[in-house]
Amino acid sequence: MEFDYLVIGAGSAGCAAAARLSEDGRHSVALVEAGGKDTNPWIHIPVGYFKTMGNPATDWMYRTAPDPGLNGRDIPWPRGKVLGGSSSINGLLYVRGQAEDFDGWRQLGNEGWGWDDVLPYFTKAETWKGEPKSQDRGTAGPLSVSPTRLKRDVVDYWMDAAEAAGYRRNSDYNSGDQEGVGYFQLTLDGGRRCSSARAYLKPARGRKNLHILTHAQTERVVIADGRATGVVVNRNGQSETLKARREVILCAGAIGSPQILMLSGVGNGADLAEQGIETVCHLPGVGRNLQDHLQARPVFKTSLGTINVEINNLFKQGLIGLRYLLTQSGPMTMAASLGTGFLKTDPRMATPDIQFHIQPWSADKPADGPHKFSGFTASVLQMRPESTGHLKLASKDFRDHPEIHPNYLATETDQRTLVAGIEIARKIARTSPLADYISEEHAPGAGVALGDYAATLDWARDTSVTIYHPTGTCKMGRDSQAVVDPQLRVHGVDGLRVADASIMPVITSGNTNAPCIMIGEKLAAMVLEDAGK
Template identity: 55%
Template sequence: MSLDKDKVFGEFDYIVVGAGSAGCVLANRLTEDPQVSVLLLEAGGRDWNPWIHIPVGYFKTMHNPSTDWCYVTDPDQGIDGRQLQWPRGKVLGGSSSLNGLLYIRGQHQDYDGWAAMGNEGWSYEEVLPYFKKSECQSRGADAYHGVDGPLKVSDLRLRREIADRFVKAAQQIGIPANPDVNGETQEGVSYFQQTAYKGLRCSSAKAFLRPALKRPNLTLLTRAHTRRILLEGKQATGIEFEHKGKRLQAKARHEIVLSAGAIGSPQILQCSGVGEPEHLKSVGVDCLHPLPGVGENLQDHLQIRLVFKTSCKTLNDEVNNPLKKLGVGIQYAFSRTGPLTLAASQVCIFTQSRDGLDRPDIQFHMQPLSADKPGEGVHPFSAFTASVCQLRPHSRGTIKIRSADPHEYPSIQANYLSAEEDLRVAVNAIKVARRIAEADALKPVILDEHVPGRQYQTDEQLLDAARRFSQTIYHPTSTCKMGSDEMAVVDSRLRVHGIKGLRVADASIMPLIVSGNTNAPSIMIGEKCADMIKQDRVHD
């Protein structure tokens, strides 16, 4: 496919690449000014699949190539040589259209830590207004929550006995109840809140993009695959992309913002000749701007899955019974309640893996069901899942393109459990999970530990279990990290070091992964980036 120079698509003030969690926010906020024109490019399609909008639909949209990029990691020695599937949204809304809907911001100390690293403007006090700006909190406004934003955040519309027992068991081993883990402190046990409204998913596309599409100054192209950033010296001037079988160019009068995610953003930079020179040379790409940190510093939350068989009825029983399954569908159709409103988990716990820590370093996701993988169906017996992850892993991985072809998936080296501290936390996390299972509220109804199984007892055996029975929670971050050191990719205003007119705004800019789920922070990053762009334009 060659570029037809007569097929220049147009010129815009701003071009946003990626209509995901942050990209949809940028498209909305930038077009609030009717004098500003924005082109939003999305490689995926429209969010017309009905399963996107039904909360439990992630069982249908993950691993579905029409909505999911279906990335797969390289074989990883840290997890017994396994390869993990990494779902990423390939649709309007990005991963907010197929994630588990869980609304978690992270810890105050995460953002204060970013600021302490030299990233001015990113302390918790400074990012909190952006969390509040985006939020429409069903519980009402307070010092930590807003009600005027487009992103609906609500309590779960499903409760089950086994989840209630799990909450009580956590308290019985000393974990405090905390009704708002996004408030004054994160530590404790709570029911998750979710990005949903009246039983329907509230993706970033629904919250931010849909209202903005009514504006004449926003142009959206779906099925538009970005090939590279156009550079003239050290100035980003436009985007080359493919659309409907043609290779086109779009020009940016002011700025380009990459919001393609922790995999897509470094891939686009590398395909554009921005990255580590020797790596680019090895895959046949001319290095136009050396920036060795592109694709480095990859971080993800690795969850260790424990599955317990139980005498309590769980969602496994409802899904496996044809009559009950029919009833579930009828209940949802008429009241938007019941199991089809299920977020990825019901109960969250933030706690310490060992004594002596000053803040939580592990998180639990408790589901009143069990399955080997999303989309493969639940187990044919009553069971629940208690997954636990390390919140701030020390292990680091990489995203590296394999060739100059922008359609070829990059190499994903997660390097899970490659740091000594991560091994210790993994072993201790399993021990905490078992302490919860042994508490009075749960022990009488637990029949067996199905995964990993009680045969794993010593620390060495527990580490082996962590390697064998762990999965990603789908939180890749930090591959275009913010900072001022030699491995930083963007500065504190998210501008790519050494290139004018180019920013990155998505989870890839996190210098350190947040302590929790990453969707709400990604939306915050979009909000803050849009504000900084507006501020910088006024001062130009």
Template identity: 60%
Template sequence: MERLEADYVIVGAGSAGCVIANRLSADPNVSVVLLEAGPADRNPWIHIPVGYFKTMHNPTVDWCYKTEPDPGLNGRSLDWPRGKVLGGSSSLNGLLYVRGQSSDYDRWAQMGNRGWSWEDVLPLFKRSENQERGADAFHGADGELSVSNMRLQRPICDAWVAAATAAGYPFNPDYNGETQEGVGYFQLTARKGRRCSAAVAFLNPVKSRPNLKIVTGALVKKVEIENGRATGVSYLAHGRSDALVTCRREVILSSGTINSPQLLMLSGIGDGAQLKDNGIEVVHHAPDVGRNLQDHLQARLVFKCNEPTLNDEVRSLFNQARIALKYAMFRAGPMAMAASLATGFMRTGDHVATPDIQFHVQPWSADNPGEGVHPFSAFTMSVCQLRPESRGEIVLNGPDPRTYPKIFPHYLSTETDRRTIVEGVKIARRIARHAPLKSKIAEEFRPTADLAMDDYEGTLDWARNYTASIYHPTGTCRMGQDERAVVDERLRVRGVAGLRVADCSIMPEIVSGNTNAPAIMIGEKCSDLVREDNRQIA
């Protein structure tokens, strides 16, 4: 059996794990082992912004999870891509840099999680950020994570922004600034037309450090626990041989909202009855492991256009060659595109103080990003509820780490969630009827114009059939002060010493926006906490 030893063992080289490995290994007096189940990020499509068309649903770099049939979606199952590669989901995602609202983090602090208010976390966002626009009160310019403006513009997205402002929504040039509310254009995690994943930003500059060992192809089987303390992890190396890493200080799980609770349960930390049903000895009864699952559900409206869109640009081989040449020469054009160009953060009514819906606007349309675009001119207007009340869970499906757990999202299971998605669809359709966008739309394709604007039940049923995940699962190792919380405000797993969780699973409530930037912030926060606590011990 292969054996390694280190001061710190980090499980998962995703957005948070890469940051933690970088920060902890900056101290030459400590050793760090970073384990990743997937391969190195050598697939060239990972580094091309539009490469998510090729990497999502590709089992060599994507876990390719799928939810259980969901009653809230009329029994449909949804694909949940998750990165299985250095960089984790930041190597597959749509590159959109969104932090959420300041009130998100203030609510975390109000729940008793000291150190997680907006005032506390803003410096962590700024620390990581290398903002193309320069530093200011809300942005940093000296960090590793490149944040840049779009290198692509399309008239249909400009028309959407103009129509939204005509409909009464203010233009906002910086949704990560003083206020989130308004419409504008996304920024993305890219530099000079190349994806800036967490691996590119945080691992590549430090991977030659002698005190940092990065191990790929390492599927962790469980955390080793002796006398109530984590002493290391056992793993399967490249699917063939057993291996073990022992740690002198801490094990840190940064495996994501699905894998982190699964690993806790495989290690005997979880609901006692569920563990026994799966033949696992109970080390610590923690009934909320895997629960509190939250996700952003998007309704994807598609409108046929009377002028060309990106659908037309990519259909012919000649145009594909022209696009490839433009990217090769200038790192520009459609291949430098993030998942969406335009965005909007809006309130569905005066009953909410801050935006409760978000738009992702794309100059193309498809049933699924991995299946190619529609054979007609069209664009997509996607809208999601930012703070869903629905709560799902991850359920263990056997003692073998190679067997995927069951995912029960429980989408649209509250009246607030149903009402919000319906109102979001209505707002989208109203924007489409304002100039200058109105003149560019030839047909309401999905939903069709036959669906009456005020038909609540009809719109809800349409949403149940045509919504999809934006791939923002969170919350399954909830942080909190109550006894049922999985981790405390210092990310320490309750009931087991020397073990932390640091990824989006620790969110008590999902943030009001895309989750990659918050995951990196969580990595920054965890590295600070680990160093503080171990400095006190020393």
């Protein structure tokens, strides 16, 4: 059980990294995944995220600690525990982020991570199947990116109302210019989800130099004389050591990667001592700088048909299932949202600071099923929160989930921006032509007056939830809180890198799956360049 490279975590970045590292056949690669194979059919049906989130067979089932910013609530934090990781259970939404996000990373001292540096890896990863075509969109990558196959009148009217309210259309928010409203782009291939496992691992499965280990949870990285030499994994209740001749690469995500580092003795020495873990490398930033997107979910009742009423009896559900079976079309190809908007809460801003997810359905909790009335949701989030949280080991047992402290809405800017986003959602809903089809605002509702800042903020604290974008906990940089350098090498430990959402010094403006795949692509290129030297 000895390999050139050990890639820990078969998620968005890990699948890309392992596939590229094994591509030319020169290096042996083991991809180690704590979850199982992606054989659950609901993984591959786009709307299946309703069945895979909250399912312990595919979801880590994390939960936050009670959070002061949410009026003391604790909330679920779904993360994928299966081949493909969170790309196998997410909402299929493909968003690169703003060019300014990556230029900002470069300005922090992370050379090689500006927009012009990362764009080639975005294009290398994808095959864009929509319009418009441009040199910034990939045509031969493993990841299928498609326009939505489903449209609904309520989403079209929302976009028309947004235009009437002064916002513009954008036919390709992934071009580097994000501002405007439009339909989401999806990691969709025909009528099936295109997870990172399907994109990268399926074509690579026959390679003799690529070994995929499932149901293998990493206990710790083995570090000897300042160098990572392997990992200890637990399979079927038994611990075994896998050796790395060249490097160990953690791609276990913004929760898993810092947890593994801390269990390995890499982290804040005082925190490790509390758990009886000997400090191998004092890196106080491990588990810090936790950032996430918090979504508020205004809901409106409408006279238009929405998914709520399209699936409100078994006969309709049967017809929808039959349509998907025969044509791979219809509501079962629906992503988590159809429409989006990247807008500014203040026109003087250089770039948008809020994002909308327009959903032609509504629910108090998705797990409880849709409302009985016809409704839609205008979910809104602040894209660049100032508030940062942290992770903390609950124990030195690798099976125990770490404590998650998101620290939502801890700054005045974050509070003000989210309230402004909610106000914009309500104003668009009161603008024609959308207003002509809205019978009632269900949430926040009549009890929260438009313009009442305190009541709106309190409603947001009581009801907002994650939109599943944890990042930043092994941040890239050269300051005292940085965990990895711009080559993603862990400071102070040779032969060890991290490549996933945790390395983001600042969260990207939008959904994080696409940037994570880019990170996996760029990591592989850097590792292979070093190997060539």
